[in-house]
Amino acid sequence: MxxxxxxxxxxxxxxxxxxxSKHPLEYKNTYQLLVMVVLSAQDSDRHINQIAPAFFKMFPNMTALSKATEVAISEQISDVRNFGNKARWLSEIAQSVKKDAAIPMDLEALTALKGIGRKSANVILRESGKPAEGxxxxxxxxxxxxxxxxxxxxxxxxxxxxxxxxxxxxxxxxxxxxxxxxxxxxxxxxxxxxxxxxxxxxxxxxxxx
Missing domain, CATH: 1.10.1670.10 (Helix-hairpin-Helix base-excision DNA repair enzymes (C-terminal))
Incomplete structure (x- = not known):
């Protein structure tokens, strides 16, 4: 043996x-990373990188996203897998967090947000330079x-x-x-x-x- x-x-x-090595998602800040992590579940990082620029032009920050309707969000991600649920989750996250500076930076608070499981939370913490919690x-x-x-x-x-x-x-x-x-x-x-x-x-x- x-x-x-x-x-x-x-x-x-x-x-x-x-x-x-940076995560393959091509984000520019924590807000973009959070949104892209939610969108990439059961979809490919490559695909999310392709649709992200237009999405962030429409919704440049958490405040803008919090004022958007689910329908408006859905229209921007309509070719993303499970886009209906993801539009709802992003809307709920944005209305809860409201601004970029309020994005939580610990595993428990991140996983309390809709559409963010342990994997997504661990990615956000890693890419934000925070100590690993998982x-x-x-x-x-x-x-x-x-x-x-x-x-x-x-x-x-x-x-x-x-x-x-x-x-x-x-x-x-x-x-x-x-x-x-x-x-x-x-x-x-x-x-x-x-x-x-x-x-x-x-x-x-x-x-x-």
Whole structure:
């Protein structure tokens, strides 16, 4: 039986590689990031980046968004997946927060807002330079973490807890690092295992050998 993996040690090269990498959403401030995170759920970052400029021209800040009707918001995001619910959530968030400066910066307050779950809140905190209160688990992490062997299953909340249990809080940016690895190397099909800097400890790769 092989020895257990020392994840706090072996995750360091991955953290180092991606520590200064900005999230793929092309936002210019926290307001834009929050809106784009809500919109990107079950849609692609690339698509949200495409529709964002027109949206923010119409609604440049939280105050403008708080005065918009749900119908007006819907019209700007009509080709976004689940746009009806997202228009309602954004309207409720804006009417609750009212101005950019009042956007909360802790996990509990962020997840209390409509349409913002733990993943979205963790992304907002990371990109705002705040200490991690959890681990980002997006669809890439759901795929890659079990491949690596750092977590098991397909439930994002359970995967997050498993990673939090094996890594110290200072290394909780591992979620975003694993996500980048999934986007660039550990693709759903034909992962580039041979050039992956985690292949020495990866359960998926070593089981293939």
């Amino acid at each position: 092989s020895a257990p993996v020392n994840w706090p040690k072996v995750i360091q090269p991955l953290l180092k590689k991606y520590k200064s 681990i980002i688990v997006d669809l890439h992490v759901v795929r890659v973490a079990p491949r690596l062997g750092i977590a098991a299953g397909t439930d994002p909340k359970k995967i997050e807890k498993q990673i939090m249990d094996v890594l110290p809080q200072k290394d909780w940016d591992a979620g975003m690092a694993i996500s980048f690895l999934g986007r660039e190397i550990c693709r759903p099909t034909n992962p580039k295992c041979e050039i992956c800097l985690m292949n020495a400890v990866c359960a998926f790769y070593n089981n293939k050998l």
